[in-house]
Amino acid sequence: MPSRYADNRFMWQQTLIQLKARPRGFHLITRDIEAALPELSEYQTGLLHLLLQHTSASLSLNENADPAVRRDFERFFNRLTPWHSEYEHADEGPDDLPAHFKASLLGCQLSLPIQNGRLALGTWQGIYLGEHREQGGSRRILATLHGI
Amino acid sequence: MPSRYADNRFMWQQTLIQLKARPRGFHLITRDIEAALPELSEYQTGLLHLLLQHTSASLSLNENADPAVRRDFERFFNRLTPWHSEYEHADEGPDDLPAHFKASLLGCQLSLPIQNGRLALGTWQGIYLGEHREQGGSRRILATLHGI
């Protein structure tokens, strides 16, 4: 259950969203977020803040149409963060440290505007979950909404 | 026209800012943002959220003094995101996929503090628009202000 507070027209709300486990790669999760937050429709003007509570996955905004873009993201970010013999933190598998690097390069929190009861993203923008582990499991996002 | 709401001292506002077309590269747009939001002066304490509603351009904060830094940004990010034969999404030109990568590396949304009616950036901080396409055209930023 979300915790909610409203006084006159000002509202705050927090909801924990539990995402299903996904394979390594980039995944479009805009609809999962919207479906978990039916209260979005009550906000005329506001902001939605999302914190992914993990250090080996990421949240970002990018192209929502061609799935090939998300596959190219996986290829590009793998190239950008190769394993290197000089690294120290090596005991959690070869995907672990690159996953941490990707999480910081891409970020794990986003603020998104709400307008007339809907997320006001650009036409081609969608929310990407970057799953950077082989077996990342279910991921948690803490959503905070506030507005009028 | 911005949509505005105020109740006692709490205020919310949204304004769509249409930026003029700029050539590929990094551009300082702090003054464009401030000029589009004269209502900033009414906020004693608050936050300005900016969402660039595109997937092939970026918003970030960096050095506002020497224009050579912005040219070096263009060189660095071009090096960091070269075209590679393994990529799939290849039909929108050689600047397209690298533009998407840059948008996610740099980000396309920012929250900035407002203090005593002005953006409270550091002395050397300015807002960069990264235009990552050859012909990106006019770009839209949805600005959300809230505070007291």
Added chain:
Amino acid sequence: MPSRYADNRFMWQQTLIQLKARPRGFHLITRDIEAALPELSEYQTGLLHLLLQHTSASLSLNENADPAVRRDFERFFNRLTPWHSEYEHADEGPDDLPAHFKASLLGCQLSLPIQNGRLALGTWQGIYLGEHREQGGSRRILATLHGI
């Protein structure tokens, strides 16, 4: 002194946090932030926004347990941003331009949820200060809290 305003249950606050000088590298500063903001405990639901007011250091979220991860971050980001002869902005030392690149790759602002009087980070998440200069000196963070 923080500037504060509360009306019924809605609160806003801004506090300038002055961090001690740290050597080049990545540093966990979650406790410094919490210690500087005792008022966090008064917020049931809210957001903390942090702006690092500099262009050669960064703020990000990552793994809070093994210090080796932070040393590997330093190695990885040094590799990712090597000096190159084509760069123009060369008069502030070989660590200067790479520091600007790192600041934009990692970012210098974060919004973090507050729940029941505490930062609601994931179990393994901590706030990283990336000090990217050899002699960066003391760094300033403007903290903005708001919520109920």
